[in-house]
Amino acid sequence: MAAATRIPEAHEPLLGQRDDLNLPPEPREKIVVNLITGKRQSPRLFGVSALLLQVQAALILQPTSTPQQKQLGTHIHYGIQLASILCFLGAFIVIEINKRGHPHFVSLHGILGLLTVIFVVLQALVGVAQYFLPVTIFGSVDGGKRIYKYHRWSGYALLLLEAALFLAATQIGILAIPTWSVVLTLILILLGLGTRIKKRKLGLGNH
Numbered sequence: 770m771a772a773a774t775r776i777p778e779a780h781e782p783l784l785g786q787r788d789d790l791n792l793p794p795e796p797r798e799k800i801v802v803n804l805i806t807g808k809r810q811s812p813r814l815f816g817v818s819a820l821l822l823q824v825q826a827a828l829i830l831q832p833t834s835t836p837q838q839k840q841l842g843t844h845i846h847y848g849i850q851l852a853s854i855l856c857f858l859g860a861f862i863v864i865e866i867n868k869r870g871h872p873h874f875v876s877l878h879g880i881l882g883l884l885t886v887i888f889v890v891l892q893a894l895v896g897v898a899q900y901f902l903p904v905t906i907f908g909s910v911d912g913g914k915r916i917y918k919y920h921r922w923s924g925y926a927l928l929l930l931e932a933a934l935f936l937a938a939t940q941i942g943i944l945a946i947p948t949w950s951v952v953l954t955l956i957l958i959l960l961g962l963g964t965r966i967k968k969r970k971l972g973l974g975n976h
């Protein structure tokens with residue numbers, strides 16, 4: 770029975786490892802250059818960081834009770850969400866630059882990515898309007914506060930959209946990790962956040 774034999778690459782010794790040849794190390798790009806050119810990991814790094822930050826930003830408000838906690842929590846929420854948006858935009862821009870000449874938004878992951886970026890920016894604009902500009906945009910501070918409930922609903926819906934975006938990434942193999950580990954991670958994230966939601970804050974029941 771013939772065993773499958775790996776044929777060495779031209780630069781490899783027939784026996785032994787590449788290191789045995791005492792060749793100089795392969796040139797490595799600085800991570801900053803890699804982040805901007807996006808040749809290797811940057812869209813993945815940006816994407817995973819964006820999701821991680823978004824989850825942390827929601828957790829920081831789950832729960833807040835005193836006015837001081839609410840104020841501090843919302844300021845931290847705002848700062849983390851801004852960092853998260855920069856990561857989403859970073860991932861999106863690097864992919865679009867690297868796709869020059871190739872068709873855009875053809876896969877489910879591509880379409881969900883575009884929707885996510887649009888939704889994230891709109892969500893943040895509403896967040897800023899309701900909290901920092903309630904009188905100008907909604908007529909009064911209470912008018913701004915009435916929007917909080919919808920911002921929470923859409924914030925959690927956005928997290929579901931992001932979960933679908935990551936699942937769709939496994940279909941085209943760009944995460945380079947097994948699908949089951951992505952599914953398990955997403956389930957744990959959604960359970961962790963979901964069980965901490967105060968139904969009352971979504972306008973449902975008294976809890």
Ligand code: HEM
Nearest residue numbers: 827830839843847850889892893896897900917921924925
């Ligand atoms: C894409 C960006 C954003 C997402 C995904 C998002 C998501 C969320 C979520 C899920 C909640 C509910 C947390 C809870 O259960 O209490 C929330 C609450 C809130 N967010 Fe955002 N948010 C974003 C951006 C912003 C920004 C930029 C601001 C500006 C200050 C903001 C202000 C608020 C406020 C005031 C609340 C309610 C706080 C409270 O319950 O006292 N959000 N957001």
